[in-house]
Amino acid sequence: MSTSPQRTAPRGRPADPSVEARALNAAVELYSEVGWNGFTMDAVASRAKVGKAALYRRWPTKQELLTNAIAGSKAPDVSLRDTGDLRTDLETMAEGLIGALHTPRGLAELRLQLEAKIYPEILDQAMDPIRSAWTASARTYVAAAVSRGQLPDTASPTLIFDAIRGAIINRFLLTPSHRSTSMLEGRHELAQRVVGLALASFG
């Protein structure tokens, strides 16, 4: 952390470490609400209560700001634990995903995945770490279960993960807002049912 005078900020004031955190939070929140079309440096600055200059110093473009904001908070749905029991771990992951979708971070990630379809040249770069983390988790995880004899070696990591994450996303998208609380409250049971279905073909 430098205490030397800064170029464009008010002279002599020490750097405020909370500026970065506030800006990244505001960026995630704003993007989850309005998407790329409304994602401007002005709007982030105003929501975060930071100066625009402070934003541009750290992130010269809004792509960089968004990419950092999304990457900064670890994707909850791919942070798998390995307890040695496949079903338990997948249920924990599924339950975490249901919770995550009800946060700005989860919504922002889903929105980014959708909007990368529309603005690939701008947003595919921000999506790449998310895609890679997801694919790597699925592979590592299923490989471990195969090595423990809990899955046959023909099991497709992506198909199993697509079915779990997909079923939860679909249920989330089709649940009216006034039933969000009851979806959250029932997340343990939903996670069990979804994982049960995804693993059913393996006996």
Next chain:
Amino acid sequence: MSTSPQRTAPRGRPADPSVEARALNAAVELYSEVGWNGFTMDAVASRAKVGKAALYRRWPTKQELLTNAIAGSKAPDVSLRDTGDLRTDLETMAEGLIGALHTPRGLAELRLQLEAKIYPEILDQAMDPIRSAWTASARTYVAAAVSRGQLPDTASPTLIFDAIRGAIINRFLLTPSHRSTSMLEGRHELAQRVVGLALASFG
């Protein structure tokens, strides 16, 4: 096709039936690209090459325009056929959904589902027919399969449909844009694998 003088004499000009179709198409396209935050009457009018007055005459608010535009084109992913064979019909539905997601209409519907989470008071109304159609299809369809003895009567229509539609949406969202063509080309096989997994627990 009218041959009467146009442009400067709006009064008395016969209604142009193509105005409505152009406006609805433009609304779906625009919404799929920019979302609610950029969805304005101005932008729809300009894309559809129709006057703003013509839009407001038909749809007094942008909610009404969007709801009509989305409802106007039938959701491809819920138009099930009933050939008597459950697996074949679900595969046809799944394949249709993969195709639909690669169109503005499919993207617009997915975006609407996401944005209804953020602006429920504005967009839940537009989502209601989509939710109802989806739930009704799942129930009718699974009930028919149960009555033919193709599924046990404990089978959950929503879980089966969530797994199929969800897995496809998840695969779509995680596929980089430069691989869209190959996802489309492989849609028959993907549909088979996803339906196979969703039905695996029923033997």
